[in-house]
Amino acid sequence: MKVAIKLGLTSFGGPSAHIGYFREEYVQKRKWLDDKLYAEIVALCQFLPGPASSQVGISIGLLRGGLLGGIVSWLGFTMPSVIILLLFAMFVSSTGSFDSGWIQGLKIAAVAVVAHALVGMQKSLAPDRTRISIAMVCAICTFLIPTAIGQIGIIIAAGLFGNFYFKNEVVRTPLKMPLTVGKKTGIISWILLFTLLILLPVFKPFVQSVYYSLFDTYFRVGSIVFGGGHVVLPMLQREVDVSPQIFLAGYGVAQAVPGPLFTIAGFLGQVTAGPMGAFVAVIAMFLPSFLLVIGTLPFWSMIRAKKGIQGALKGVNSAVVGILLAALYDPVFTSTVKNPIDFVIVLITFTLLNVYKWTPFKVVLISALLGVALHII
Known part of the structure; x- marks a missing residue:
C-alpha cells in the first residue's frame, strides 16, 4: 500500500509516464519482477480495454499479493486523484464558476494535452504508413458514426483487419507469470463481466435509481474503451449528462x-449525484479493469502466442489513434477554442509539452493562470 500511495501521489504525466514510474519503482528499485515480465504485463494491459496504467498496477499487485494485493495496489494509486477531483467538483458546483478565467484555462490545457498524447500515441501505436492509414479511416468513421456503438464497431473492424493484414508476422515465445490466481477464477471473472454487461441495461428501465444508472453507464464505458484515459473522452462525453x-x-x-x-x-x-454518485461512478469505472485482468492473466501466455491476436492488437491500437484524433476536434477543440487568443494559449501549452517537455501539471497551471489573466483583462 505504501508504494502504491507514493505512486498515486507522484505519478504525473499520463499512462506512458505512469508505466515509467512503475518500472522504476517495481522493477529497478524493489526488483519484484524483471524487465521481460514487466514488458509482458504492459503488452497485456495495452491490449485490454480500460486504463492501461491502472491495469499494470493491478497486475503487479496480483502477482505480488493475490487478489488483496491487486485491490491494495489500485486503491493506493487511484484514491489520491479521486479525492482531489471530488473536492474540485464540490467547489465548482457550489460556486457555479464554470465560466471563470481559470476554468477556461483548464479547458484550453485539455486541448494541448490531448494533442500531445495524440502525437506520442501515433509514434508508438501507428508508426508506419499502413497503421497511419488505418487511424485516418477510423477517425473519418468516428465523425460519420458519432455514437458509442459506432466507436465499438470501428474498434472491432480495425481488429479484424489487423488480424488479417498482420497475421504472418513473427511471434516470440511468451513468458510464464507466477500467479496465485488460477484459470477457474479467471473464468468466473469473465462470466461476471459479461453478465453485468448484459443484465445491467436489461433491468435499467425497471430500476428508477440514479445510482443504478450511473453504475450501468460507467461500467459499460470502463468495459469497452480501448486506449486509456484520453480515448474515454468521446464516449463519456456522449454517455454522461x-x-x-x-x-x-x-x-x-x-x-x-x-x-x-x-x-x-x-x-x-x-456533479451528477453527489458523493455517493462519485463513489458509484469510480467503482463502476474500474471494476471491469479488475475483472479483465483477473480473467486474462491466467490465459495470457496462450493468448499472446497467437499471431492473429497480435495482429488484431495492431489494428486496434491504430484505431485508438484515429478515435483520439476525432476527439481532439470534437468535443475538445470545438467546445474550448472560441477565439484567436484561446488558440494562442493552445499553441503555447502544446509547445511547452511537446518541445520543452514540461510536465502536464506545470502546463495546466500555466494555462489556468493565463486564463485568469485574460479574464481580468
Whole structure:
C-alpha cells in the first residue's frame, strides 16, 4: 500500500509516464519482477480495454499479493486523484464558476494535452504508413458514426483487419507469470463481466435509481474503451449528462493531478449525484479493469502466442489513434477554442509539452493562470 500511495501521489504525466514510474519503482528499485515480465504485463494491459496504467498496477499487485494485493495496489494509486477531483467538483458546483478565467484555462490545457498524447500515441501505436492509414479511416468513421456503438464497431473492424493484414508476422515465445490466481477464477471473472454487461441495461428501465444508472453507464464505458484515459473522452462525453463546459473543466483538472485519468469518473459522479454518485461512478469505472485482468492473466501466455491476436492488437491500437484524433476536434477543440487568443494559449501549452517537455501539471497551471489573466483583462 505504501508504494502504491507514493505512486498515486507522484505519478504525473499520463499512462506512458505512469508505466515509467512503475518500472522504476517495481522493477529497478524493489526488483519484484524483471524487465521481460514487466514488458509482458504492459503488452497485456495495452491490449485490454480500460486504463492501461491502472491495469499494470493491478497486475503487479496480483502477482505480488493475490487478489488483496491487486485491490491494495489500485486503491493506493487511484484514491489520491479521486479525492482531489471530488473536492474540485464540490467547489465548482457550489460556486457555479464554470465560466471563470481559470476554468477556461483548464479547458484550453485539455486541448494541448490531448494533442500531445495524440502525437506520442501515433509514434508508438501507428508508426508506419499502413497503421497511419488505418487511424485516418477510423477517425473519418468516428465523425460519420458519432455514437458509442459506432466507436465499438470501428474498434472491432480495425481488429479484424489487423488480424488479417498482420497475421504472418513473427511471434516470440511468451513468458510464464507466477500467479496465485488460477484459470477457474479467471473464468468466473469473465462470466461476471459479461453478465453485468448484459443484465445491467436489461433491468435499467425497471430500476428508477440514479445510482443504478450511473453504475450501468460507467461500467459499460470502463468495459469497452480501448486506449486509456484520453480515448474515454468521446464516449463519456456522449454517455454522461453534463455540459461540455463542466466536462472539460474536470478533464483539465484531471490532467493536473497524479494518477489515472479514468478518475474523472469521480468528478462527473459528484456533479451528477453527489458523493455517493462519485463513489458509484469510480467503482463502476474500474471494476471491469479488475475483472479483465483477473480473467486474462491466467490465459495470457496462450493468448499472446497467437499471431492473429497480435495482429488484431495492431489494428486496434491504430484505431485508438484515429478515435483520439476525432476527439481532439470534437468535443475538445470545438467546445474550448472560441477565439484567436484561446488558440494562442493552445499553441503555447502544446509547445511547452511537446518541445520543452514540461510536465502536464506545470502546463495546466500555466494555462489556468493565463486564463485568469485574460479574464481580468
